[in-house]
Amino acid sequence: MNRRCLASLSIAAFAIVITVALVIPQTLVGQAGTAAVKAAQEKAAASATKPWTGKTPEGVPDLQGYWTNNSYTPLQRPANLGDKAFYTPDELVEANKRRAEQEAARADNNAPGTTNDVHYDFTQFALDRSQTRLTMDPRTGMITDPANGQLPAPATADAGAAGPRGGGRGAGPAAGGGGRGAGGGGRGAGAAAAPGGGARGAAAAAPGGGARGGGGGANYNSVNDISIGSRCIWTNTAGPIMMPPGYNPAYQIIQGQGVVMILIENQHEVRVIPTDNRPHAPSAVKAYLGDSTGHWDGNTLVVETTNYNPRVLTGTFAGTSPDLKVIEKFTRLTADQIKYEFIVNDPTKWSAPWKGDMPFVKIEGPIFEHACHEGNFGIYNTLSAMRLEEKRAAEAAAAKQGK
Amino acid sequence: MGSRFWRYVASLIGITVCSIVAVQLAVHAQARGGAQTTPAPAAPAAAPAYRAPRTPDNHPNLNGIWQSMNEANWNIEAHSADTWRVSALGAVDATPPGAGIVTDGPIPYLPAAAAKRKENFTNRLKLDPEIRCYLPGTPRAMYQNMPFQIIQGTDFIAMSFQFAGALRTIYMKPTPGPADSWMGWSNGKWDGETLVIDTKDFNGMAWFDRAGNFASDKLHVVERITATDADHLNYEATIEDPSTFSRPWHIQFPLYRRKEPNARLLEFKCVEFSEELIYGALRKGATN
Numbered sequence: 001m002n003r004r005c006l007a008s009l010s011i012a013a014f015a016i017v018i019t020v021a022l023v024i025p026q027t028l029v030g031q032a033g034t035a036a037v038k039a040a041q042e043k044a045a046a047s048a049t050k051p052w053t054g055k056t057p058e059g060v061p062d063l064q065g066y067w068t069n070n071s072y073t074p075l076q077r078p079a080n081l082g083d084k085a086f087y088t089p090d091e092l093v094e095a096n097k098r099r100a101e102q103e104a105a106r107a108d109n110n111a112p113g114t115t116n117d118v119h120y121d122f123t124q125f126a127l128d129r130s131q132t133r134l135t136m137d138p139r140t141g142m143i144t145d146p147a148n149g150q151l152p153a154p155a156t157a158d159a160g161a162a163g164p165r166g167g168g169r170g171a172g173p174a175a176g177g178g179g180r181g182a183g184g185g186g187r188g189a190g191a192a193a194a195p196g197g198g199a200r201g202a203a204a205a206a207p208g209g210g211a212r213g214g215g216g217g218a219n220y221n222s223v224n225d226i227s228i229g230s231r232c233i234w235t236n237t238a239g240p241i242m243m244p245p246g247y248n249p250a251y252q253i254i255q256g257q258g259v260v261m262i263l264i265e266n267q268h269e270v271r272v273i274p275t276d277n278r279p280h281a282p283s284a285v286k287a288y289l290g291d292s293t294g295h296w297d298g299n300t301l302v303v304e305t306t307n308y309n310p311r312v313l314t315g316t317f318a319g320t321s322p323d324l325k326v327i328e329k330f331t332r333l334t335a336d337q338i339k340y341e342f343i344v345n346d347p348t349k350w351s352a353p354w355k356g357d358m359p360f361v362k363i364e365g366p367i368f369e370h371a372c373h374e375g376n377f378g379i380y381n382t383l384s385a386m387r388l389e390e391k392r393a394a395e396a397a398a399a400k401q402g403k
Numbered sequence: 404m405g406s407r408f409w410r411y412v413a414s415l416i417g418i419t420v421c422s423i424v425a426v427q428l429a430v431h432a433q434a435r436g437g438a439q440t441t442p443a444p445a446a447p448a449a450a451p452a453y454r455a456p457r458t459p460d461n462h463p464n465l466n467g468i469w470q471s472m473n474e475a476n477w478n479i480e481a482h483s484a485d486t487w488r489v490s491a492l493g494a495v496d497a498t499p500p501g502a503g504i505v506t507d508g509p510i511p512y513l514p515a516a517a518a519k520r521k522e523n524f525t526n527r528l529k530l531d532p533e534i535r536c537y538l539p540g541t542p543r544a545m546y547q548n549m550p551f552q553i554i555q556g557t558d559f560i561a562m563s564f565q566f567a568g569a570l571r572t573i574y575m576k577p578t579p580g581p582a583d584s585w586m587g588w589s590n591g592k593w594d595g596e597t598l599v600i601d602t603k604d605f606n607g608m609a610w611f612d613r614a615g616n617f618a619s620d621k622l623h624v625v626e627r628i629t630a631t632d633a634d635h636l637n638y639e640a641t642i643e644d645p646s647t648f649s650r651p652w653h654i655q656f657p658l659y660r661r662k663e664p665n666a667r668l669l670e671f672k673c674v675e676f677s678e679e680l681i682y683g684a685l686r687k688g689a690t691n
Contacts, residue, residue, distance in 0.1 A: 005421075010625075045574065046439060056459075056556070057458060057459035057557060058458075059459070063671075064558070064559070221475075221686065221687040222682070222683075222686040223679075223682040223685075223686075224677045230673070231674060231678065233672055235677050254554050254556045254560075254561045255553045255554070255556055255570075256466045256553070256554035256556060257458060257459075257464065257555070258466070259554050261554040261561050261563060263561070263572070268568060268569070268570055269571050270561075270563045270568055272563050272668055278665045279665065281667065281669065286603075287669070287670035288670060291669060300414055306650070331466055365572075366581060367572075368584070369538070369582075369585060369586060371537075371538055371584065373536060373677075374537045374538060374585065374608075379681075380681075380682065383686075384684035384685055386685075386687075387685055387687070390687070
């Protein structure tokens with residue numbers, strides 16, 4: 001049993017509680033295929049293009065419902081696409097097919113008797129993101145400013161060195177992506193670089209953390225050598241910026257008076273955003289999800305977040321300062337879609353603010369409770385297997401010495 | 404896929420029908436049973452003297468950040484002050500005395516359950532889910548000594564808890580629970596001034612308090628939450644679980660509005676605070 005497999009086991013904890021709700025309704029539609037379903041689909045399609053005017057009883061735009069940002073779109077435009085900002089519809093279908101095949105290829109590795117067999121089956125439930133509704137975002141990358149689709153130049157040479165981009169843990173598309181990186185290692189520059197995508201990096205930097213390689217060679221001396229995501233402490237794709245996770249890409253928005261709540265299914269991350277534009281919490285109060293304060297600007301919910309816990313400032317956000325601020329804008333365009341824009345600014349890290357956007361589209365509920373930590377046998381299995389491996393090695397060494 | 408799929412559909416329909424029937428039966432049983440089995444706890448049927456401000460959709464406005472101010476999380480039953488669990492913490496970890504929130508105690512445990520409760524108490528440092536940062540369950544989340552926020556929509560009411568970032572989603576359009584969970588599955592309705600929440604589909608792993616009081620996955624909680632003035636809610640709940648208790652019983656306590664300017668929930672992600680306790684023995688070089 002090698003160490004990569006141990007990493008997989010710990011990731012597998014995520015799979016224990018998984019949303020089937022996302023899959024079932026689509027399956028039902030696929031099976032039925034009746035005229036009634038077709039009519040309903042046509043009606044939905046019609047309302048999907050009508051501009052949204054719905055308000056809550058309070059009179060603000062109604063963002064409520066179940067949503068997903070499930071997508072293969074990376075944060076930065078793949079370098080080989082040059083100045084091509086959008087796929088044509090045909091190209092998008094082709095690109096998604098290719099990316100789905102890449103995920104399926106990993107699933108094929110789960111043959112009995114192989115290392116990956118102890119991992120979960122990516123074809124099950126919603127683990128393979130092609131099985132749940134995709135947003136079908138035609139962008140080749142999320143970043144819209146700078147116009148080249150790339151992160152701006154670093155503010156200083158030092159800031160650039162602090163936040164390398166590319167393969168390895170920093171570029172994992174999600175908490176789940178970290179696990180995939182460990183299994184396959186091959187997510188290249190095309191992978192979505194989630195802000196804080198390097199939760200694994202944070203683990204390596206934690207006290208007591210051993211040197212952590214990109215996909216093997218980990219020491220697992222203690223729980224600190226395992227990623228924050230695998231430990232169910234925090235989902236790196238929760239952000240904010242809220243990035244598409246590898247699985248469980250489900251959200252629910254509920255609005256009360258003067259407040260918008262966003263449930264992020266993965267690890268039941270809950271954002272409670274006041275809309276009275278109140279001042280931020282004192283800067284000494286740090287949080288994994290940061291401190292968010294919001295207000296309505298016409299039809300748009302504008303949310304500003306700062307006070308990030310320094311431990312989450314990895315991946316894209318590595319090397320940022322306490323001045324890091326993220327502005328998010330939620331605008332419901334139709335019954336079916338919210339436009340989600342973000343502006344990231346930290347003059348210590350980047351020479352200019354940068355912007356991007358992605359759609360959130362409607363899905364069916366409900367969302368199940370994601371009790372991640374409570375079912376996290378992966379940590380126990382990883383650490384106990386490592387201790388056993390060490391014990392056997394010590395016994396073998398002692399036996400050899402005895403001869 | 405075919406037969407498995409249809410079996411799934413059939414079971415979904417079955418669950419839906421059963422749940423609707425069960426909810427109705429439970430509501431009827433409760434309406435009848437409340438008066439029959441026990442003295443009425445703190446007169447829940449009495450007309451409230453206070454009419455809460457309305458939300459724009461004309462329901463009592465319960466939005467806000469609330470917190471209990473009692474010792475129930477130590478022990479929901481009346482109890483004297485008691486010594487520490489962890490000697491190094493001395494007075495800080497001593498149990499503060501409390502008059503309890505059970506209105507018709509003692510908790511009517513069945514014999515086997517009473518034994519288990521005793522065992523829970525003896526081993527509480529190892530077993531209390533709170534120590535391990537597990538989701539607190541219902542009703543414990545409502546009186547843990549940390550704030551929670553009610554986000555009151557029309558079709559859904561969310562309760563966001565500071566402890567462990569727990570969440571309860573109250574479905575105001577009845578929806579059957581799809582799976583067992585720590586926090587349970589909650590359907591709500593308005594009864595005049597009162598929000599009534601019917602919660603079941605528990606996994607049976609949560610406790611009521613640090614003293615080992617517990618229920619099984621058959622737990623059924625019916626809560627009634629009523630504003631008594633601008634800054635207080637009256638909270639009462641009927642607890643039933645035929646595999647743990649010989650009769651339904653009740654709890655009641657006030658909830659207080661957090662009044663600080665710009666009061667907000669802060670983040671208490673406690674998983675990492677529990678890891679040494681849970682995984683410490685698996686640390687390299689650990690001697691135990």
